[in-house]
Amino acid sequence: MAAVADSGRRPGRPRDTTIDERALAATRELLVRRGFEATTIQSVAEHAGVHSSALYRRWPSRIELIAEATFPGLDQHAVEPTGQLSADLRRFARAYLAAFTTPVARAAAAGLLAHNQSSSRPRSPELTLRVSARPQFHAILRAAPPEHVDPAVDPDDVFDMLLGAILARVLLPGATARRTPVERTVGLIIRLLAPVS
Amino acid sequence: MAAVADSGRRPGRPRDTTIDERALAATRELLVRRGFEATTIQSVAEHAGVHSSALYRRWPSRIELIAEATFPGLDQHAVEPTGQLSADLRRFARAYLAAFTTPVARAAAAGLLAHNQSSSRPRSPELTLRVSARPQFHAILRAAPPEHVDPAVDPDDVFDMLLGAILARVLLPGATARRTPVERTVGLIIRLLAPVS
Structure with a gap:
């Protein structure tokens, strides 16, 4: 933290x-x-x-x-990698989703996004990277068995997909087809990472 | 339209x-x-x-x-499927991104999202589904060669990922690692759809 x-x-x-x-x-x-x-x-x-x-x-x-x-940061306990890719990603996605859906985050998110959209000042990297938790995602992939992570896939691209899926879930609950459990999102992320055999 | x-x-x-x-x-x-x-x-x-x-x-x-x-809808010309999965998805993603980044959309998006977050009224499905263009995505998959689309993958799940990726790109430009070309997002979507051989 x-x-x-x-x-x-x-x-x-x-x-x-x-x-x-x-x-x-x-x-x-x-x-x-x-x-x-x-x-x-x-x-x-x-x-x-x-x-x-x-x-x-x-x-x-x-x-x-x-x-x-x-966004004070994710609970480190929740994102400490164990090497079990599926379980690690599940805990990570849940912790990430939880960080976005606290009463404080719900009260602040739209205002922060509006500022981001309208501000002509250069954006503070700290402001936007704080919510991203990208390093924890990298750590989880490094700890995973190599046969589950295709080196040809850019982990940053996959992280962006996960960030987007969580953002859509938080901000547009009506636009996602139905309340899918977070496991389904994690399943797609694992599919993205898997080597094409 | x-x-x-x-x-x-x-x-x-x-x-x-x-x-x-x-x-x-x-x-x-x-x-x-x-x-x-x-x-x-x-x-x-x-x-x-x-x-x-x-x-x-x-x-x-x-x-x-x-x-x-x-969000009056996507340009139908831009999303009419040709059966070329990669090209169709690229045009779709670009049209979708364009719909989110007009000056009008930029002026309205944060306010609409804030309303979504704070409103205690049940959300109008029309309000949020309008931006989703889910039917066009389904049409593109139906037109694609079957060997490119794994029937075991839920197209709605994949669409949610694409929606999220576009949303993250529009709303959190600083949180995505770098300005990735839309082709990379499309590449991941194609990877998600591909049968695991």
Whole structure:
């Protein structure tokens, strides 16, 4: 978790982690209680009892603060690879889906996506990569028996498919034909990875 | 196009298509010029020069009106199957991606998704299925040589993967590893469909 949450930090920056934690907790609470629009740096500062300048030192804008509060990273326990490809992918897909469907994520997701669509600023890689969990997916494939993973398939392409399947499930529940169990998505991912014999 | 656009209509309802077209055109213009929030039934009625009651007779709320104006359906020419699976899927994926990335769709997508997430009303199937183009995908598979399509694979599952891949590409451009050409996504879809020999 720490590795994911801290990946965007500059080294050597002094940190008071109490303020970080209070700000993130206040952000989550405001998102659920009052929604995306009302979750401003000012309202988080008031709610957390810190100065807004302390927040601006840590996050360039409320967008990055909300993104970090919303997607703190996947549960490492849930995605630690065991070498059992099918079981590992199932736990990974479930943990990933769970991260997207918390009340906090539901309150924040559309607002973050709208910002992504409308923003003319260059996108922060941290903001969008945070939700991707790509490294964990790579680790699962590395731990799998080689006969289950075709080296000719680009794992990044397969990860993008999985990310998309989860996104569609979360954002367009009515457009997917029916509530398919996550096992079916995992089954397709395994089929994609399998060597063509 | 007509088949898709009219799929949600009750038979026998009297229609003045002039009003429909004016309302849809006004909605598209307002979305791009003033954004999702400003695109209300009232503002569309004023802009189109029609009574708002005429709009309410056609669409239950601005959400359905915006959905129809935003995703009028795919270009039938682009998705007519030829039997060449790879070429057909490539044209389909491109047309689908294009439908999601018009200025109108970009202006409306996040707002529609936010509504989907927050609405406690049962979702209108028309609203979400309109963007899915599932029937065209089925037609492409039916036209393909049987040796390219494993009957053991559920086409709906594969379509959901393609929908997700396109959605991720549109909504999370920073989370996909790099700007992959649509051919790579199509390549994975063909791999999913191929019989495991």
